[in-house]
Each structure stands twice: as structure tokens, then as C-alpha cells.
Amino acid sequence: MSLTQINYSEEQQTLQIIVRVFIDDLETEINTLSQDKIELGTEREPLNIDRIYKSYLNSHLHFYIDKHPKPFQYIGNEYKNDQVFFYLEVAEIDSIQSLGIQNTVLNNSFQEQENIVKTSIYDKHKSFILTRNNSNAFVSTKK
Amino acid sequence: MKRIYFTTMLLFLAISSALRAQVEENKTTQKGHTNTNKFKQLKDEFNTPNSQHTASGAPGANYTQQKVDYRMDIVLDDANQKIYGEENITYHNNSEDTLEYLWVQLDQNKRAKDSKTPDIEGDGAETYYTPEKFASHFIDKPFEGGFHIVHVNNSKGNPLSYHINRTMMRIDLPKPLASGKKFKFNIKWWYNINNHVPRRDRSGYEHFPTDGNNLYVIAQFYPRLAVYNNVEGWQNMQFWGRSEFALEFGDFKVNITTPKDHILNATGVLKNPKEVLTKIQLKRFKKAQTSFEKPVLIVTQAEAELAETKKSKEIKTWTFDAKNVRDFAFASSRKFIWDGMAVNIAGKSVMAYSLYPKEGNPLWEEYSTKVVAHTLKEYSKYTFNYPYHKAISVHSKNQGMEYPQICWNYGRPRPDGTYSDRTRDAMIGVITHEIGHNFFPMIVNSDERQWTWMDEGLNSFVETLTELSFDSNFETGNLPRDIVAYMEGDQSGISPIMTQGNNVHQFGPNAYTKPAAGLYMLRKTILGGKLFDHAFQTYAKRWMFKHPTPEDFFRTMEDASAVDLDWFWRGWFYTTDVTDIGIKSVQQYRVTDKPTEKMMQLVKPYGITTPEQLRPFIYLSTEEITEGEPEKALQVKLLDDFIEANYKSKEEAKLPTYFYEVTFDKPGGLVMPILVEYTYADGSKERKKYPAKIWRKNDREVKKIITSDIEIKNIVIDPDLETADVDTSNNLWPKAKSSLFDKKKEKLLKE
Numbered sequence: 001m002s003l004t005q006i007n008y009s010e011e012q013q014t015l016q017i018i019v020r021v022f023i024d025d026l027e028t029e030i031n032t033l034s035q036d037k038i039e040l041g042t043e044r045e046p047l048n049i050d051r052i053y054k055s056y057l058n059s060h061l062h063f064y065i066d067k068h069p070k071p072f073q074y075i076g077n078e079y080k081n082d083q084v085f086f087y088l089e090v091a092e093i094d095s096i097q098s099l100g101i102q103n104t105v106l107n108n109s110f111q112e113q114e115n116i117v118k119t120s121i122y123d124k125h126k127s128f129i130l131t132r133n134n135s136n137a138f139v140s141t142k143k
Numbered sequence: 144m145k146r147i148y149f150t151t152m153l154l155f156l157a158i159s160s161a162l163r164a165q166v167e168e169n170k171t172t173q174k175g176h177t178n179t180n181k182f183k184q185l186k187d188e189f190n191t192p193n194s195q196h197t198a199s200g201a202p203g204a205n206y207t208q209q210k211v212d213y214r215m216d217i218v219l220d221d222a223n224q225k226i227y228g229e230e231n232i233t234y235h236n237n238s239e240d241t242l243e244y245l246w247v248q249l250d251q252n253k254r255a256k257d258s259k260t261p262d263i264e265g266d267g268a269e270t271y272y273t274p275e276k277f278a279s280h281f282i283d284k285p286f287e288g289g290f291h292i293v294h295v296n297n298s299k300g301n302p303l304s305y306h307i308n309r310t311m312m313r314i315d316l317p318k319p320l321a322s323g324k325k326f327k328f329n330i331k332w333w334y335n336i337n338n339h340v341p342r343r344d345r346s347g348y349e350h351f352p353t354d355g356n357n358l359y360v361i362a363q364f365y366p367r368l369a370v371y372n373n374v375e376g377w378q379n380m381q382f383w384g385r386s387e388f389a390l391e392f393g394d395f396k397v398n399i400t401t402p403k404d405h406i407l408n409a410t411g412v413l414k415n416p417k418e419v420l421t422k423i424q425l426k427r428f429k430k431a432q433t434s435f436e437k438p439v440l441i442v443t444q445a446e447a448e449l450a451e452t453k454k455s456k457e458i459k460t461w462t463f464d465a466k467n468v469r470d471f472a473f474a475s476s477r478k479f480i481w482d483g484m485a486v487n488i489a490g491k492s493v494m495a496y497s498l499y500p501k502e503g504n505p506l507w508e509e510y511s512t513k514v515v516a517h518t519l520k521e522y523s524k525y526t527f528n529y530p531y532h533k534a535i536s537v538h539s540k541n542q543g544m545e546y547p548q549i550c551w552n553y554g555r556p557r558p559d560g561t562y563s564d565r566t567r568d569a570m571i572g573v574i575t576h577e578i579g580h581n582f583f584p585m586i587v588n589s590d591e592r593q594w595t596w597m598d599e600g601l602n603s604f605v606e607t608l609t610e611l612s613f614d615s616n617f618e619t620g621n622l623p624r625d626i627v628a629y630m631e632g633d634q635s636g637i638s639p640i641m642t643q644g645n646n647v648h649q650f651g652p653n654a655y656t657k658p659a660a661g662l663y664m665l666r667k668t669i670l671g672g673k674l675f676d677h678a679f680q681t682y683a684k685r686w687m688f689k690h691p692t693p694e695d696f697f698r699t700m701e702d703a704s705a706v707d708l709d710w711f712w713r714g715w716f717y718t719t720d721v722t723d724i725g726i727k728s729v730q731q732y733r734v735t736d737k738p739t740e741k742m743m744q745l746v747k748p749y750g751i752t753t754p755e756q757l758r759p760f761i762y763l764s765t766e767e768i769t770e771g772e773p774e775k776a777l778q779v780k781l782l783d784d785f786i787e788a789n790y791k792s793k794e795e796a797k798l799p800t801y802f803y804e805v806t807f808d809k810p811g812g813l814v815m816p817i818l819v820e821y822t823y824a825d826g827s828k829e830r831k832k833y834p835a836k837i838w839r840k841n842d843r844e845v846k847k848i849i850t851s852d853i854e855i856k857n858i859v860i861d862p863d864l865e866t867a868d869v870d871t872s873n874n875l876w877p878k879a880k881s882s883l884f885d886k887k888k889e890k891l892l893k894e
């Protein structure tokens with residue numbers, strides 16, 4: 001299970017994104033595909049972990065604003081109990097007509113993976129459960 | 144007296160005429176509704192109480208329970224990973240009913256070739272396959288699992304008629320079994336033991352390629368009688384693999400034959416330690432029974448490592464005797480190290496044991512038995528004194544599974560023996576949880592097949608208290624704040640707790656975390672420790688060695704606390720509603736004698752148009768102060784006179800300086816107490832708890848007048864995150880300027 005909360009800040013003109021994933025699940029996922037086995041959130045975590053996370057998220061999370069792909073900035077991560085929180089931001093968004101999300105986080109290793117995506121844009125709240133078969137969500141956000 | 148009468152009448156007239164005006168405009172006949180009040184009693188949802196399950200939640204005078212005794216001879220064939228058994232069963236019909244057949248559970252048939260368990264899961268092509276996975280899906284023949292029933296005989300050795308319906312076997316009784324009578328029969332069986340690692344089965348073996356040995360954790364391994372009780376009749380719902388077990392209590396005498404160099408432990412008292420342990424091990428076995436401070440090694444790592452290399456061809460037989468248990472399980476391997484210590488439970492000495500291979504060290508020798516001992520002590524405090532003589536924690540890869548007096552637990556260090564804090568804490572957590580299952584459901588024997596939450600939820604709750612007393616900073620993952628991410632999720636992925644386990648979405652949060660967090664909230668925030676603990680203990684004691692239903696729990700908690708909790712059960716257990724309480728607005732008032740605009744509007748229909756025509760009143764006003772108006776409350780003559788006439792002094796009449804009206808709104812469907820923290824201008828803080836009943840007449844919004852001597856700077860709802868409030872952005876007044884995201888961003892960019 002993962003949980004992605006996406007808020008649009010009109011004041012800062014940014015999309016603020018928090019992604020929560022269980023550390024064990026992410027460890028399994030990252031290690032299924034790579035030759036080298038790594039540990040996450042322990043004293044043996046590789047020093048370049050931010051680069052690993054950044055590239056993982058870049059290939060598994062995509063945002064489309066008004067139907068155009070928009071890259072996000074990786075701000076950082078934080079471990080809390082058995083979960084890792086990622087903070088991402090899409091900058092310079094002066095308005096949103098629609099938001100598209102593709103989320104395939106953890107889909108490689110977990111057949112029944114459920115990625116919950118919640119959006120809050122112009123005070124309108126939506127929530128989606130994305131699965132392997134259906135990894136896209138679309139919100140029309142006209143004011 | 145009269146004047147008061149007049150003004151009340153006047154107000155009444157004004158209001159009723161306003162209402163009349165409204166009614167006349169709205170001509171359509173209004174529809175009625177049934178009682179949808181959140182405080183409505185659960186008469187419709189609950190089973191009707193009777194003399195078996197009473198209205199108080201206790202077992203009644205006519206409560207009955209069957210008893211099943213087993214004498215079994217078991218052979219573990221390590222070379223071929225097979226297990227053989229013959230069992231003599233004595234079934235005691237204690238019910239008032241006459242039975243025509245018996246239902247026996249064949250849980251191993253979940254792994255039979257014709258099992259329907261895989262058929263109810265949807266699947267599709269994977270993105271990629273490991274060779275092992277590919278082979279298991281497309282090349283290998285299915286595992287030859289499931290019971291081979293050799294015979295089902297009566298006590299004279301003649302065959303009985305039986306019919307197997309997947310994981311259930313019906314035995315047709317030669318003549319109906321009357322109330323109070325017993326029936327003896329015999330089943331002979333064998334099956335191929337599965338490797339439990341690839342599919343995360345609840346029992347089986349793990350193979351260690353480096354030394355060529357197997358570690359067996361064996362359970363659900365013999366045909367077991369299904370429950371026949373007062374509420375379900377036969378509990379013969381199929382075993383699909385998820386929703387666990389319902390079993391009768393009884394006495395067991397079991398002989399288990401293993402290779403001579405195996406170390407084994409099981410449910411029950413080991414009757415022949417002299418025959419199965421070496422002299423030195425026997426000495427240590429006895430020494431452990433008087434060691435209350437720390438564990439004593441009964442079988443050392445050196446002995447286990449030696450056994451790993453020898454692989455004896457000889458055999459030996461272990462004999463166990465278990466009284467009043469609902470099930471029997473065992474673990475066996477030549478890899479086992481064994482340690483144990485004594486625990487003092489209210490003056491009685493109980494043994495805490497651990498079995499683990501060298502792969503579990505040094506983590507296991509350090510923690511396992513100590514956690515077992517701590518768990519037995521803490522759970523005994525919240526329920527009843529642990530009645531059995533021992534509890535064993537067995538190291539088993541990926542397992543977290545419970546049986547009477549014995550359980551399997553994960554937690555394996557890296558190959559070099561080091562381990563992360565996360566591995567250690569997960570292991571402490573799982574041992575606490577599985578040992579805790581001795582209380583729920585091994586003794587308080589709820590029906591797991593129907594209600595997962597009754598054992599998992601109650602157990603996770605006591606587990607949480609136990610972990611917090613082991614280490615007050617322990618991250619239990621079961622607190623109200625931990626369930627928010629689940630509860631705020633999309634409703635299509637959430638089921639009420641009161642849902643049969645096989646049909647539940649998100650099993651873990653639904654059946655473990657949510658009930659545990661709810662009970663934690665009930666204890667800490669709603670009832671308080673004293674009331675809660677007495678009621679919870681009453682439930683545990685009433686239903687020790689019996690079969691409680693959800694209503695028995697709900698009713699007992701009210702019966703023993705004198706607190707109506709139907710609103711809580713209804714919201715938290717029967718719905719998927721969420722907590723969301725917010726501060727809608729805060730209005731500051733001043734005290735004046737100048738009639739407010741609202742007041743003048745009210746009296747206008749009666750020809751009162753100027754303040755002078757009105758009798759003097761005191762007003763709480765938000766209107767801007769005008770000239771000549773009193774600046775302080777005591778300058779209001781009416782009030783001043785009243786205080787003068789009725790109080791000894793002005794000091795005695797403590798008149799507040801600040802008046803606020805706070806409007807709380809409730810976007811969430813759940814009713815909850817409102818927990819508020821007021822912070823004053825001088826930094827001092829005050830907390831106030833408004834009971835959940837505050838919502839009984841208005842489920843959306845309530846107002847409260849708050850008075851103080853010092854100005855209020857801010858107000859927070861649920862400052863300690865006790866109520867699982869899913870949206871805390873409305874919990875603050877004044878509203879927070881920067882979001883959680885902004886704060887984290889600032890912090891992360893600094894690093």
C-alpha cells in the first residue's frame with residue numbers, strides 16, 4: 001500500500017506532494033530488479049540513497065497538468081516508524097484545469113498493490129485507489 | 144415573577160410567529176424519517192439476548208459447550224517431509240441437541256491439488272518472473288498436499304461413513320448422539336509437508352541448504368472437530384486460507400516420534416524429559432525452572448551445530464499431555480537451540496521458552512524469552528492470570544502465527560549476525576503479539592472464522608499496552624493516529640470492522656489496527672483506565688475457555704462500566720465513518736446594556752422600536768462599541784446592582800473579562816468527544832473535554848461559550864491526536880499559516 005497526497009497551493013503556485021510507503025515494501029521493490037541488494041533506513045543504507053529514490057520515483061510517478069507532463073522536484077525524504085515519507089513539488093503552476101496522475105509505485109513486486117492517491121485542489125477533494133490494472137487517475141479541477 | 148413571565152411570553156410569541164410564517168410558505172407535506180440518531184441503541188444490530196448469551200454479556204445458565212479429547216500417535220518423517228498420524232477422538236455432546244453427524248476440519252486440504260483457494264483469486268500476467276516463480280506457475284506439477292485419509296473407524300475398528308467437502312469432512316453417526324452422550328472414533332491419515340517459505344503458509348518446514356536440515360513448524364496437522372455452538376450450530380464455513388479457526392476445548396495425549404537428534408516442543412506438559420533429553424540437558428531443563436532473572440540454555444548452540452552435521456538415523460518419541468486446550472501444535476528440528484526462564488504469575492511459576500536455530504542469533508538469545516516473560520506478565524494484568532504452565536516462542540522465517548502455548552515468529556539477523564533496529568523491533572512486536580494470542584483466542588475463544596477482529600483486534604490492543612510498557616517509545620503502529628491513513632482512504636477500499644474476514648479489504652488495518660486503535664481510544668480518551676480495565680477484565684474472565692460473540696464483548700463493556708457505548712460500537716465497528724471535528728468560527732463578545740440589532744429585530748413586531756421601551760437586559764454583543772456604552776461588564780448598571788444585592792462582594796462574584804463563542808463543526812460522520820486546548824495570552828494552557836453526547840441533538844455543529852480572565856491566543860482540537868481525526872487542518876484557530884508540507888520542506892532543505 002502507498003498513500004500519495006497532492007495539494008495545490010494557490011498562494012505558492014505549487015503542487016505539494018507527499019508520498020508514504022512502507023520501508024520493507026520499498027526495499028523489496030528496489031531489490032527485485034537490481035543486482036546489488038541494498039538496505040533502506042538502516043545504518044547500512046547506501047550514501048547515494050537520495051539518487052536511488054529520485055530515479056525510482058521519476059520512473060513510477062508522473063504528473064500531467066492540463067494534459068502536459070510536468071517534472072517534479074525531489075525535496076527529500078523522512079523515515080517515520082516503518083514508513084518513508086517523500087516530499088515532492090511541482091513548481092510554477094499558476095492555475096490548474098486538470099491533473100493527471102500515473103502511479104506505478106511498488107507495482108513490480110506486489111501483485112495486489114493498492115496505491116491510494118488523494119488530491120486537494122481549489123478546496124475540492126478527490127481520492128482514488130490505483131492498482132496494476134488501473135494506474136491512472138484524472139481530475140478535472142476547473143474552478 | 145410577572146415581568147419575567149411577560150418577557151418570556153413575548154419571546155415565545157415572536158419565535159412562534161416567525162415559525163408560522165415559514166410553515167405557510169412551505170406547502171409540500173414533509174416526509175418523515177426513522178430514528179437515525181447516532182446515539183440510538185443497537186437493538187436492531189445485536190442478536191436478541193437469551194439464557195445462553197445473556198443481556199449482560201455473560202454466559203447464561205443454559206450456555207453449553209462441546210468438549211473433544213484426542214489421543215494421538217504422530218510420526219515425523221524428516222527424510223521425506225511426510226507426517227503420519229492416528230488419532231482416537233472422544234466427542235462429548237454437552238449441548239441440549241441430538242446430533243446426526245459431526246463436522247471435522249481438514250485444513251491441510253487448502254493445499255490439495257483440487258483446492259479452490261487459488262480459484263477465488265484473480266490473477267494476470269506478471270511484468271517479470273524469477274525462474275522459480277516461472278517454474279511454479281507454468282512447469283511444475285502442483286504440490287501433492289492435503290490429507291490422505293486412511294480410515295475413519297468407530298471404536299470397535301469398523302469403518303464409519305464419511306463425506307469430504309473440501310476442507311470439511313462430515314462423519315455420519317451410526318445412531319444419533321443424544322445430549323450428554325459421547326462418541327468415540329478413530330482417524331488415520333498422512334500428508335506431504337509443504338515448504339512454508341515460498342507461499343508464506345502458516346505451517347510447514349523451511350529447508351536450510353547450507354547444512355541440509357529442515358526446521359518444522361507443524362500446525363493444523365490433524366483432523367480437528369469443528370465447533371458446534373449456541374449461535375451458529377456447526378461452524379463449518381470452509382477454510383480458504385485467511386480467516387482462521389474455531390475450535391473446541393479438550394484434553395490431549397500425544398506421542399510424537401522424530402529423529403533422535405531433533406529437539407521438539409509442543410502444546411502440553413512434556414511427560415518424558417528423561418527419555419528425550421541428555422543428562423546435562425535435563426539438568427539445565429530443571430535449572431531453568433528456578434531461574435526468574437534470566438534465561439538458561441537447555442540446548443546450547445554448540446550442541447545444535449553438532450546435531451546439524453550428524454543427522455541421526457535413530458528415532459525417539461516425545462510424550463505430551465495437555466489439559467483444556469483448543470488445539471495442539473509442535474516445532475521440531477535438529478537445528479534448535481532451546482532456552483527458558485521462569486516467570487512469576489501471581490505466585491505461580493510459568494515457563495517462558497524459546498527455540499531457535501543459530502541463524503536467529505544473536506538476536507534471539509538476547510530478546511525472545513525475555514519478551515515472552517514480559518508479555519505473560521503484562522497480559523495477565525489486563526485479563527486474568529495466565530493459566531497454562533508455559534509459553535514458547537519458535538523462530539521461523541516469515542512466520543507470525545499462534546497456537547496454544549506455542550507460536551512461530553520471524554526476525555532473522557543478516558548472515559553476518561548483525562541486525563537493524565527495525566528487524567529487532569519487528570521481532571519484539573511479533574513475539575509480543577503471538578504470545579499474546581494465548582489470551583485471545585486460545586483462552587478467550589472467539590470464533591476467528593467469523594470475526595477476525597475479536598482475536599486480532601483485542602490482541603493487538605493489549606499488545607500495544609504491553610509494548611509501551613516494555614519501551615515507552617516503542618512504535619506500536621496501533622494508536623489512533625496510526626489508523627488515519629486507512630480511514631481517510633477511498634471508501635471503496637474500506638469495510639466496517641463487523642465484516643466476515645474473507646470479504647474484508649485491507650485486512651491488516653481493518654481487523655488489527657482499527658479495532659486496536661479504537662479500544663486504545665476507548666480506554667484513554669473515553670472511559671479512562673480504571674473503568675475500562677475493569678470492564679475489559681470482566682469480559683476476559685467471563686469468557687475464559689468459552690466462545691464469546693461480538694455482542695458479548697460490547698454488552699459486557701457497558702454492563703461492567705455503566706457507560707452507554709452503543710454510539711461508539713455503532714460508529715467505530717459497524718460503519719466506515721471517520722472522525723473530523725473542526726473549529727468553524729470563534730466570535731468574541733463584550734458585555735453591554737445596549738440592545739443589540741438582533742434584539743431590536745425580535746421585539747419590532749410588538750411595537751417596540753426604541754431601547755427605552757424595553758425592560759433592561761444584559762447583552763453579549765459583537766457590535767462596535769458606541770459612545771456612552773459601558774466599557775466593562777461591571778459598568779453595566781443592571782449587572783452591578785444585581786451583584787451588589789446578591790453577593791457578599793464584587794470579588795466573590797468572579798466576573799470573567801473575555802467572552803468567546805466557539806462554533807465546532809463536524810464534517811466527519813463519527814461522533815466523538817471534543818478535546819480542546821485553549822492557550823492564553825500569558826502562555827498558560829487549559830484543556831477541556833466535551834463528551835461525545837454533545838452531538839446528540841445536532842450532528843453537524845455545536846456552539847460553546849468560553850469565558851476567561853486572559854485573552855485566548857489560540858485553540859487546538861485534539862492536540863495529542865487521540866481521536867483519529869482525518870483532517871487536522873481545521874483543528875486550529877487561528878488557522879495555521881504554513882502547511883505541514885511547508886514546514887517539512889523548510890527542514891529538509893536546511894539539511
Ligand SMILES: [Zn+2]
Binds near residue numbers: 576580599602
Ligand atoms: Zn494475530
